[in-house]
Amino acid sequence: MAAVAQAHPGNATISPAGTGSARLSDVFWRNPKLFLALLLCLPLLWLGVVYLGSLAVFLAQSLFAIDDFSGLVTYEPTLATYRQLFSDANFDIILRTVLMATSVTLASIVIAFPIAYYAARYAQGVWKAVFYLGVMLPLWSSYLVKIYAWKLILAKEGILTWLFTQLHLLWLLDAWLAIPVIGGNSLSVSYTGTFLVFVYVWLPFMILPIQAALERVSGSLVEASADLGAHPRQTFRHVLLPLALPGIVAGSIFTFSLTLGDYIIPQIIGSSRLFIGQAVYAQQGTAGNLPLAAAFTLVPIVIMGVYLWAARRMGAFDAL
Amino acid sequence: MRSDRLDRAPLPLKISACLGLLFLHLPILLIFLYAFTTEEKSYRFPPPGLTLQWFAVTWNRPDVWAALTLSVKVASLATAIALVLGTLCAAAVSRSAFFGREAVSLLVILPIALPGIITGIALRSAFSMADIPFSFFTIVLGHATFCIVVVYNNAVARFRRLSGSLVEASMDLGADGFQTFRYVILPNIATALLAGGMLAFALSFDEVIVTTFTAGQQSTLPIWMLEELIRPRQRPVTNVVAMVVVLVTLLPILAAYFLTRDGDHIAGAGK
C-alpha cells in the first residue's frame, strides 16, 4: 500500500530555481517589500498623489482671497476668506445645514433602530433575506430616481395631498404648511420636504451599521441580562443600547456627513435658502470664488473630525 | 445573533419595522405607477388614466439613448479600473501588516466618505491644472476613484475569509507565487470580485455629483435626469426613464447579493 509514497532516494531535497515566472516568484518571495510596493504603486499613485494632492491644493485655496475688483484670486496668505465665511449670511447657511443634518440624523436613528433590531434579532430564514434586500435595494436604487419619486409624492397635486383629502385631514396639512420656517407654499418647497427626502435617502446608511452592531451581540447576553432579573426595558437600556452604540455612531457619521455635503436634494426639494453644498457649488461655479468654496468645504470636514473625535472620547467605539 | 424566539418579537417592534420597510419601498413603487400615467403636465395623483404610449416615445428619443450608452460605457470602464486597483489594494492590505496599512484603507474610503462635491471639485481642479480637457476619460477616472472602495471592501472581506494556511499549503505543495494566485487565490476570490464589480457598476451608473464636475459637454443618464428634475421638459419620458433606471440597477444588486450570500454580508457596506 505504501508503494506510492515511498521516499525517492533520487528525489531532490531542494529543487533548483526555475525559469521565467518561477524565478520572478523567487525574487518576490525574497523581497516581500518590493512585491508590496509593486502592488501598491498604481493605486497609491492615483489615490495618494493625484487625488489627495488635488484635494490639498483645493482646500489650500481657502488661505487665499479673491480680489473684489478684478474677481481674481490673489495668491497671498490671508484669513480674509475665513472672515467672509463667518459673516452673518454665510454663518446662517452653516447653521441651517448643521441643524438639518442633526434632525435628519436623529430621525434616521428613530426609524432605523426597529428595522435593524428586528432584522438582527428576530428575522430568520426567508425574512432575514427579505430584510437584508429590503434595505439594500433602496440603498442602491438610483439617488436621482429616489429624489424624483419624492417630487411626485410631495407635489401639490401629488399623492400626499390626495391622501390627506381622502382622510379629510387636509386642514392638518395646511396648518403644518402655515407654520413659519418649516412650512411653505407646498411640501415640495418647504424644509419639511427637504427633511423628509434627506431622511428617506440616507436611512439605509443608518440601518446597516446598527444591524451589523446588533448582529454581533450574542443572544446569550440578552438572556443573561434577563436571567439576572433585568426587565426587558432595562436590558435594552443597559445591554443592547451600549453595544449598538458603535453602529449608531457609524450610521450617524454617514447621515450627518452626507447631509452636510449634499447640494442636489435642497436644490430640487426645498426653499430657495442655501445649504453648505449649494453654497460650495455656487461659489466655485457662478460666483467664481474658489477660496470661499474651499473654506465652505472645510466646514463639513472639520465638523466630522470633531464628531469622530468626540465619539471616540465618549467611548462609542469601546464595544468594538 | 441567532434567536429561536421569533414569536416573542413585541408587536410594536414588528409594526415599526414593517412600517420602516414600507417607507423605504413605497416611493420607489410609485415610480412604476407614474410610468404609465396619461397625465403630461403635472404629477397628479391618482393618474387620470393609464397608457403604454410613453414607452414608445422614450424608445425613439435619441438623447435618452445617447445618455444611456455613455453611462454604460463609463460604468464598464470605471468598473474595470476599479477592479484592478481595488484588488491590488486589498491584496496588499490583507497580505501583511506594514507601516501605513491603516492609511491605505483610509485613502481608499476617502473618495466616498467625503461629500461628492469635494471629490468632484478637487478632481476638476486637478484636471484643469494638468490641462486635461473634460471628456469621456475624465468621467471614467472620476468614477473609478470612488468605485475602488466597493471592490476593495468585497475583496478584503474575502481575503480575510481565505485562511492564510491555504496560501501556505499551496506553496508547501510546490506552487510558486503565480501558480498560487492562479490556482488558489483567484478561484476563491472570484465571486467576491464579481460582486464588487457589479456594485461598482451600479454605483458608477447612478453617480451624478462627481460627474457634473468631471464631464464636459457629454451627459450621462443621471446628468440627463438631473436636468429634467431641475427644468422638466417632458415629464412622461422622465417617468419611464426613472423606472428603467430602477430596474437596471436592481439586477446587479440582486446578482451581487446572491454571489456573496454565503458568508460576508459586506456587499453594500462601502457605498
Added chain:
Amino acid sequence: MTAILFENVSRHFGSVRAVDGVDLAVAEGEFFAMLGPSGSGKTTCLRLVAGFEQPTSGHIEIFGETAEGVPPYRRNVNTVFQDYALFPHLSILDNVAYGLMVKGIGKAERRRAAEDALAMVALPGYGARKPGQLSGGQRQRVALARALVNRPRVLLLDEPLGALDLKLREQMQEELKTLQKTLGLTFIFVTHDQSEALSMADRVAVFHEGKVRQVGTPEEIYRRPKTRFVADFVGSSNVLSREQCARLGLNAPAASLRPESILLGAPADGQLGLTGVPIAASFLGPINRLTLDCGGERIVAALPAGTPVPATGEPVTFAFNRQDLHVMEEA
C-alpha cells in the same frame, strides 16, 4: 544521515523571541516530536523548516543543504496543517493531485497517483467529493495523502490530531505511527499533548519559552526530566524542594518523583520514606489520585485502584525506591 539541522536558530517577532537559540538534529527516518505549551516556539520551528518563516539568526540545513533563502515551494518537505488547509474549491482528488499538477505532471499520471494515495489513507473512491462534505477525521487523512503523494523527504505535522475527538485521535495516532514505520519517512510532529508525544515519537524535544529544554527518548524525558518545567509538563511529576531533599539526605536543588512511584506504608530496605497528611482524593478509573500535604508542600500519589485510600486528615507514611527520586539541575 541528519535530515534536519538547527544551529543556534532564533526567530524574533519584534521584541518577542518566539524561537531563541535552538540547536536540534533530526535523524533520517526518525519520528520526532516537538512538545511544549502554546507559545513555546515549537510551531515556529516547524514553519522554519517548511520555509514559511525565515530565521532571524542561525543556520538551518535540510539533508545537508542550506535552507535559508529557499522558498517553501522549492523545499521537498510537506506539511499537514493544523486546520488541514484543504482547498475548498477543489475536489478531494484535485486537492491530493495539487502538488503534482503544479509540477507539471500529466493528468492521467497524477490522477492515478492521487487515487493510490487516497487508497493508502483508507479513503478510496472519495475523490469526487468536496472538502466540505468530509468529516474531520477524513479531512485529516486527505491532508496526509495530499502531502505524501509528493514523496517529501520530511513530513511536517502541525498538531494534526488536535481537532479530532479522543477516540479518533487514538486511532489516528496508531495509524500515523504505522504509516511512518512502513514508509521509513522522517516525521516531525508538533503537539502540546505530552501523552501523544510520548506514545508516538522516537525522540521528543521539549520546548519552553522559545528554547529547547530537553531532547531525548520518551523514556528519558519521562524518567529523568532535566528541569522543573520538563518534570511538570511531562506527566505532572512531584517536584521536591531543596529542603525536602535535605530531609531525605540528598544534597540537590530539586528532585522529581513520579506519582505512580509512591507506595503507602513504611519504607522497606533501600526505600526512602516521608510523612504527609492526605487532603484530597479522587477516583480516576485505573488509579486513585491522593494529594498529600508534606510540611507545606503538596505531593500527589497515584494509587492503583483497589488499594485502600486513607482518610483525609490522618497523617500517613509513604515510601518510594531510591532510584525513583530523580535529581534535577535547577529548581
